Amino acid sequence: MEAVLELRDVSKHYPGHRAVHRVSLAVEAGAFYSILGPSGCGKTSTLRMIAGFDEPTSGEILLRGNPIQNLRPYQRPINTVFQRYALFPHLTVRGNVEFGLKRRGETDYDAKVDEALEMVELTGKESRMPAQLSGGEQQRVALARSLVLTPEVLLLDEPLSALDPNLRKSVRLELKALQRRTGITFVFITHDQEEALSLSDRIAVMNKGEVEQIGTPHEIYLHPTTPFVAGFLGAVNWIDGGKAGVRPEATRIGRVAPEGDVRILQARVSHSVFLGNCVHVETVTALGGRIVAEVAADGYREGDAVYVWWRSADELRFGS
């Protein structure tokens, strides 16, 4: 597939601080691409350089093969959905959505605006002011305002974080459906691994200004290449002095040692955590390591002598 957006060795250095360091990534046309990482990892700085709000210290940003790092934001066919939406408070919903079309000098844009508003299910609310809308509606205006311009790339800066948790999951599905329907390339910035895993075609995991790993959700969850990626994407039982790990859901527990090609450790149950859909039984091994096993129903008490085991194939190995 053709890369619509490419970053080559992009860095953003401040005195005494490397916000982004030598980030390279390629986003395929029509992809839902996530940049995932904890706060302060450089993901927002990366987005700001792609949008053109900040200039890279070094490196190249290419759009369909053409360098764009010297273009101003208003010259780039890239649009942004801001974290807090940044809707123009003095303009109506329609005024916000037609803003970009007017700037392009288009005159016959009413149909486009209607279509965009219909797409985000805001038909009938054209003359409302942003302050009269709920958080979810404001977010949809922000989406419509950008999508109506059919950008080459749509940047989304943690667009779900300002919504209340109940709304987040349904909006997540809508977002994915919207991306598929429009075919627009999405670059989605998030610190929420569940969001990234459920939405993305590809994920770039960032840490301390650098990209740690790029891959499909499958790859980075099941085959993380660094301990950071393994730990950031889900719970890990660290084994072999931190050189390897195994996920709790791949860890089995029992009172009788199993047969077969598995690694087995003797352990004692320290306590259990009920998580609703499952139970995490926490154990301490003979060597003092902590191993958590995910089970469907709790049958263990504190101090029980147990075996914990897993298949070697389920181990996450990082290469020492």
Place this chain on the structure above:
Amino acid sequence: MNRLRTWFLAPARTLNFVFFLVPLAIILAYSLMSRGIYGGVEMPWTFESYQRLFDPLYGGILMRSFAISLLSTVLCLVLGYPLALFIARSGARRNLYLNLVMLPFWTSFLVRTYAWMFLLRDTGLINTVLLAMGVIREPLPLLYNDGAVVLGLVYGYLPFMVLPLYTTLERLDKSLFEAAADLGARPFVAFVQVMLPLSMPGIRAGSILVFISCIGAYLTPDLLGGSKTIMIGNVVQNQFTGARDWPFGAACSLVLMALVMILLKLFLRKGEDQLL
């Protein structure tokens, strides 16, 4: 709760009544009385002072006062907006800059106006320097004209424009301008379409403060203006001092007040006029 409110508001209400409404009533009464020979007012009641206001002489002075005040307000806006924006965007230094804007208030307005006279007069600093450098042969007529008055007013009331503008601009979300640029607006278009409309509350508040201060000014035109540059404030002042015509002075000030209030009513948006 309501009783508490009544008690806490009582001092302010009393002050307003004794020192604002009562004097206003006195002024109204004076304006309807006859002029005393040595100042003061006498019976009988008369509308004569108001009739005299229709003299084209005073209409001219009023028009001129409005024109000078309007020009000064516009200049304050043009000079104050970039300054307020600069301060709002200057991070940790903004308190320093705000204090610098307010620094002139630490000395008397009268002293500062005299300082302008020393700068502007024929033997003042500007003319002396220019003459010595050979740029001019004759001193420039910098003082005692409309230009000097406008300069003095702009200088004196610029902080009244900067402070409300700063308050409005400082609160504006920076991402709005990034959003405008992101959606294809060049800097000038983003300014006109987004920043300017959103700074209207500050523009209106600053303009009102400056305009009202200018329209009532008498010190600045008195010291910096020529014999022709009389503003309505000077007329009022003169009636209570030299001319000893209190009823006419009272009538002038009431009419001025009424005109300013009508103008503000037109200028302010619905809701904002509750400030009046």
